[in-house]
Amino acid sequence: MIQELDEITRAWERSPVAQVPPGELLLVTDFDGTLAEVVQDPAAARARPEALEVLEELALLLADVIVLSSRPPAQLEQLVTVPGVRLIGDSGLAIPRHAQKEALDRFNADASKLLERMPGAWIEVKPASTAIHFRNTETSGDELLRLLRPLVDGARLEAALGRKVIEVHAPKAGKGNALASLLPGEDCLGVVCFGDDENDRSMFAYVSSLQEPHMCVGVWSPEAPAGLFDMCDLVVPGPAGAAKVLREILEWAKTRI
Numbered sequence: 001m002i003q004e005l006d007e008i009t010r011a012w013e014r015s016p017v018a019q020v021p022p023g024e025l026l027l028v029t030d031f032d033g034t035l036a037e038v039v040q041d042p043a044a045a046r047a048r049p050e051a052l053e054v055l056e057e058l059a060l061l062l063a064d065v066i067v068l069s070s071r072p073p074a075q076l077e078q079l080v081t082v083p084g085v086r087l088i089g090d091s092g093l094a095i096p097r098h099a100q101k102e103a104l105d106r107f108n109a110d111a112s113k114l115l116e117r118m119p120g121a122w123i124e125v126k127p128a129s130t131a132i133h134f135r136n137t138e139t140s141g142d143e144l145l146r147l148l149r150p151l152v153d154g155a156r157l158e159a160a161l162g163r164k165v166i167e168v169h170a171p172k173a174g175k176g177n178a179l180a181s182l183l184p185g186e187d188c189l190g191v192v193c194f195g196d197d198e199n200d201r202s203m204f205a206y207v208s209s210l211q212e213p214h215m216c217v218g219v220w221s222p223e224a225p226a227g228l229f230d231m232c233d234l235v236v237p238g239p240a241g242a243a244k245v246l247r248e249i250l251e252w253a254k255t256r257i
Helices: 005-014 049-061 073-079 098-115 141-152 175-186 198-208 238-255
Strands: 025-029 064-068 086-088 122-125 129-133 158-161 165-169 190-195 214-220 234-237
Touching: 005 234, 005 238, 025 175, 025 238, 049 064, 049 238, 064 175, 073 086, 098 122, 098 129, 098 141, 098 165, 141 158, 141 165, 158 198, 175 190, 175 198, 190 198, 190 238, 198 214, 214 238, 234 238
Parallel strands: 025 064, 025 190, 064 086, 190 214, 214 234
Antiparallel strands: 122 129, 129 165, 158 165
16 A cells, blocks of 8 residues: 555654664665656756655664665766765676576677667666667567567576566566675665666565564556555555655654664
């Protein structure tokens, strides 16, 4: 159920995470669709100013504040210029080993040829993954995924359909694995994560499995994949709702200093 904005305060206050000292709490958030509205041209996306302002203050109060995005690292650095916030691009994927890199390069070459026949679709090559964008086409995601499937099958790659984008990368990789590698070194007592799309599903699954107090915040849109928020403790309407939750966390943290 999507929480109304005026219900968010009560939801946060009831959460076990609110009992964790702020200095022991880790906050992880996606960028597109969570801090920023999804727009036709990804280059035009901008985070909500109030969200960035809150993140800057939270970085001084929490154990760590991380923006974990599928954006390439260089883009993320330009979009989130907030002191103290750690930026992890390309969904935290490790640079693929030689065989996987060759498979990804072959996919990129073959997919580029296929997309020449599909005006409005384009391929974005990242350090460890590839994104096929099709928001500006009339092709459905399922149809495009079927066209790309022969290029993925047998190549030891994985393709996942998100919000008008198909992400291709090595199998069993993604935000959940990135956090599983990161969190032991953080030594935190609680975790809050925010996400809105298919590549956040593994993050929700990992965080919801933790024994430590945690909260998964789903950021709803009409394009949200089916079942994405099943593991979420709170579902809010769009980036405005996410900014509201961030503000609640900040106000709570200030009272606990």
